[in-house]
Amino acid sequence: MTTIAQPSADAAQPVLPGEVEEAMERRWRDAPGIPGFFASVDHKKIGVRYMVTAFVFFFLAGVQALFLRAQLAQPDAHVVGPQAYNELFTMHGVTMIFLFNTPVLAGFGNYLLPLMLGTRDMAFPRLNAFSYWIFLFSGLFMYSSYLFGSPPDGGWFAYVPLTEKAYSPGLNLDFWALGVAFIGISTTVGAINFIVTAFKMRAPGMTLNRMPMFVWSILAMAFMVIFSVPIVTLASMLLEFDRLFGTKFFLAAAGGSALLYQHLFWFWGHPEVYILFVPATGMISMIIPTFSRRPLAGYVWVATSLVAISFISFGVWVHHMFATGMPALAMSFFSAASLLIAIPSGVQFFAWISTMWHGRVRWTTPMLFALGFLLIFLLGGITGVMVAVLPFDWQVTDSYFIVAHFHYVLNGAVVFPIFGALYYWVPKITGRLLSERLGKWSFWMMFVGFNVTFFPMHVLGLLGMPRRVWTYSAGLGWDGLNLLISIGSGVFALGTLLTVANLVWARRRGAPAGADPWDADSLEWSVSSPPPHWNFTTIPSVAGRHPLWEGAALDEHREALAGEDDAVESMGGAGALTRTTPITGGLDTRPERLLVVPRETYLPFVAALGVAAVFVGMLVDAALVGGVGVLLGAIGIVWWGWRTEEDLV
């Protein structure tokens, strides 16, 4: 880096503004056309790709859900048969958990983190591209099962021994087991990237206790991912070994254990619930203060709650297994831990209430989604406490009561914040505001449709209807409610489509958003909408939690940063001109070193293709394909390590 002549920070002051901007544009924009598409490492492009891809999967899962509801609308119906039904509910769950919720939150994280932190890209831009391609390929991998007529049909948690070769001889479960391990790579490297970015890429002066709450939530999520995803990878790979190589990890007759699988699966499976939920609360903690024109109440409380939740989430997994006949004393601990998690959730909840109570609330569409979230999550949280009560869980686990509960927390309390976040942040991404009128219609249809769909499921559970049944006999008292639920699901689906229509409409016709349409407080609103490729011409220097509400505070700190070293200089326009951004550290978050932001490159794409080929090889049991994959992946990764993509800077 030092060998390259760079203009000093002063020289970057636009003497000829057009010329400097043009130079930055040249430095930061990707190659045009298809080559640029596959090579980009820009966190904003990757973030948007994540979101768009995830939403495609969201609508596939929605179509699957509508088929399920069509089948269940009436007793003894035959819209689809049992095999198709089992595939539908399995793929609905797999899609929502692995291919929508997790990646769409990663998409928001990718897009927003560098902007919120005041830096020019993620810590590892190429790894970021790699993790997106892995996500895309693993999604295509799992969905290609439809081409072979054998989508996974073992439920999204694929309990053994049902999913062992003896009872599921087709490729269905191989798609599942390999697919889960495959996408785990994406989630894990993504989490590493988030952690390093949050710790090392914050703008000077943005100490940890000034970090926006959304970043805190992504950080907590990333730590949960790092410690839990390897376990589900292990579970699914042991299952695949059983299936592929005839090992007997989970076969009781041969000395294996079926319950071992459940322990491994839920050791990830429960933190996973919070992996989805915690970033959603982070979004709410950004939206509510903005539209209450007041800082978030109890910042330290809320941040501590996020950390507490991520710890406790590792101590509750057995509550998914209460009916397996374990000793009561052992289960009581997990019951207590499950009750305990209500406290940090309660803290967050009252922090949001207090923010509104003492603020001045504007009922915009994002705020409506946040309010809808509060009313839905409240109910899901209360039923969550109910099912932590061991004896009650023994009755309602695996019934529609549980289906109701987890849709309140995973659909209501995650999808509603995500839709709110769309209305809140898409203007930043596209530069155009969405229609408030269409947005409010969309919200009310989703809110009403959601409750009509999922509230009656509680009652169905109390009436003894088990989950995952493809049909039921008439006369059990389930008919009317099921019809109502199916109607509600249609209303909910139409509500989501209104938002899609809104997005399409606003792309061309929406009012220009300007840099800060909401009078918000965090740094992403300090740059133009859409932001320039380099995010910040001058890296801001932060002196408080709410840089945009503190006016002059944004840059006063800057003069205090001594030195002429590279890291400080990269904060100015010179850094944007040379694709560098400061790495910061220390308690007061001072610039330490210089990060050279790599240029676009095909290597992540090539490496991801190699990984995909490895999984395809294992699927079709073809050593040749697997070998090609290993080779391709190795070439990609070695070349990647060899060439730093910095040489053109």
Next chain:
Amino acid sequence: MNLLDPGGANAARIASVWWIIFGLGAAVYVVVAGFVLVAAFRGRRRRGDTEAVGRDSAFIWIGGVLVPAAILMLVAVVTVSTTRALRQPAKDPLTISVVGKRWWWAVSYPGERITTANEIHVPVGRPLRIELTTSDVIHSFWVPQLSQKVDTIPGQVNHLDMKVTKPGIYRGQCAEYCGLEHARMAFIVVAEDTTTFERWVAREQRPPGGPSAEQEARGQQVLVSSSCAGCHTVRGTPADGTLGPDLSDLGSRRMLGAGTVDNTPDNLRRWITDSQSIKPGNLMPPVPLSRDDADAVVAYLESLK
């Protein structure tokens, strides 16, 4: 199947737990949702400046920590005491062994040497100990009106101690997803007074009588010489297969196909010749019989009581 309309001691206990947590939950919902709405409307109407940050800690301390902690403490006490009561081992119980199979239930009374399927007769008032196992995948034994559910797990024997308090017929159903026909894996529990139950036991212990009419005799002949005998048992005949349900008392059972349809001659004929149209995917292959043979088998099976 309303679990709040209990016919058994366990279900009654859990129903009372439900009313406690439902009361608490409803109260919490109304109060907290009230706060949300008041905050949202109050803030919307006010003009002027927002209020200082210092006011937040009361909300967080009281609403977020103290009140929830108190409620959770109460809930924990209810949880622990009920859990202990439900796991008390039954004294001098009647032991019933239930094996989950794809997709039906094998039922036997080891002490009484009775074998049947999909229909469990129990005496009212006597402690019961259900021994739960599986011969294939995980299932879950659940009669909502009588008791909590317990899974059947390969390689382990689970116990469910319970007692029926009200006579009646209770529907149960597999609650753990177990493959293709998980939806059609139901059963019934017939709870009777002790005398009726003992009469039932005595009848079950006798091998079924021989065919009493010509058609029934022909039916028996067809059954033992066709593929039926490979999978099904009729005690006292050469039919001794064990893959499918024991048929020795089929005529007395109320339902066919693990609670799928009523046990009528018409349904039975349909089941034998084309069970896939009633319960698609079940493991019984269609039995190609002439119309007369099918009628004969139906007559014979319905005579087995």
